[in-house]
Amino acid sequence: MSFVTSSNDFTASLFGTLYGSLQKMHSTPRMAPPEPVQEHPQDEKKQQGRDQRQAEAGQRSSEQQNVEKAVKSRSELNGSEKRNLDDLKQRDREVRTHEQAHMSAGGAHVQGGPSYSFETGPDGRQYAVGGNVSIDVSKVPGNPEATEEKARTVRKAAMAPANPSAQDLKVAAKATQLAQEARLEMQKEKQAEREEAEEEQQAIKAERQATSAAEDEVAPSARTRRATQAYQAASSPIETPTPGSAFSTAI
Numbered sequence: 563m564s565f566v567t568s569s570n571d572f573t574a575s576l577f578g579t580l581y582g583s584l585q586k587m588h589s590t591p592r593m594a595p596p597e598p599v600q601e602h603p604q605d606e607k608k609q610q611g612r613d614q615r616q617a618e619a620g621q622r623s624s625e626q627q628n629v630e631k632a633v634k635s636r637s638e639l640n641g642s643e644k645r646n647l648d649d650l651k652q653r654d655r656e657v658r659t660h661e662q663a664h665m666s667a668g669g670a671h672v673q674g675g676p677s678y679s680f681e682t683g684p685d686g687r688q689y690a691v692g693g694n695v696s697i698d699v700s701k702v703p704g705n706p707e708a709t710e711e712k713a714r715t716v717r718k719a720a721m722a723p724a725n726p727s728a729q730d731l732k733v734a735a736k737a738t739q740l741a742q743e744a745r746l747e748m749q750k751e752k753q754a755e756r757e758e759a760e761e762e763q764q765a766i767k768a769e770r771q772a773t774s775a776a777e778d779e780v781a782p783s784a785r786t787r788r789a790t791q792a793y794q795a796a797s798s799p800i801e802t803p804t805p806g807s808a809f810s811t812a813i
Contacts, residue, residue, distance in 0.1 A: 633686040643684035650681060650689040657690040660723040664695040664730075668719035671698045671712060694729075695719075699736055706747040713741035 639647065661676035675695035680688040699716050702708040717737035720730045 634684070636685070639684055647683050647685055650683045650691070653691050654689040657693045660725070660727075661693040661695050663722040663724075664697070664719050667715075667722035668695065668697050669715060671716055671719070672696070673698050697733070699733065699740065701740065701744070706744040706751070710741050710744035710748070713737045713744060717741070 636644065636647070657678065658676075661678070665672055665676060673696040676693050677695075678690040679692040681691045683689050697716060697719055699713075702712060714737070717734045720726065720734040720737060723730065726734070
C-alpha cells in the first residue's frame, strides 16, 4: 500500500511540474523572427564591383604565375633557341628606338603611340617586333602658313629614324605634297592681295581725275581768266583826246 501511495504522489508531482512549465511557456512573450535584411541597389553594385575586382586580381595572379612558369633562363635553352632569342632582343631594341624617334620629332602633332606588336621568345618573354606612332597629317584650315610649318614637322618626324620604313617614306612624301600645296595657296593669296592693291590704286587715281575735271568745270583756271581779260582789253575801243583837252602820262 505504501508503494502505491508513493507512486500516486510522484505522478501528481510530475503532472504539476509539467503543467507549470506549460503555463510559463504561454506566459513568456515570444520573440518576433528577425526581419530579412534588404540590400540597397548601391550596396549590391559595390559588392559586385568588389567581386569583379577580386576575380580580375585572381586572373592576373594566375596569368603571372603561368608566365613565371613559362619563363626560362638562358642556360635552359639550346643553341637554336639562344640565337632566336638574341635576334628577338636586337629587334626589340631597334623597334623601340625607331618609334621613340618618331615620338620625339613629331611634337604636338603626335596623336598616339607608340603601340607595339609582340612575339613570345623561347624564354617565354614578350619582345616587340613591330610598332607604330599615329601622327596628324591634315591641313590647318584657313592657314596655309601653319600648314606648311606642320608639314615640315611631320616630314621630319617620318624621317627621324636611322632606317625609315616604307610606311615612313609614304608619310614623308605626303607631308612634302602638303607643304607644296600650302606654298601654292600662299602664292595665290599674295597674288590676290597685289591685284586688290592695284585695283585700289587705280580707283584712287580715277577718283582724283574725276575730282579735277569737276573743279575745272565749276571754276576756270587762272590761265583761262588771263586769256579772257586780255581778249576783252584788246577788243575795247581806244579813246583819243579831243582838241584842247589835256592829256598826260605819268612816267
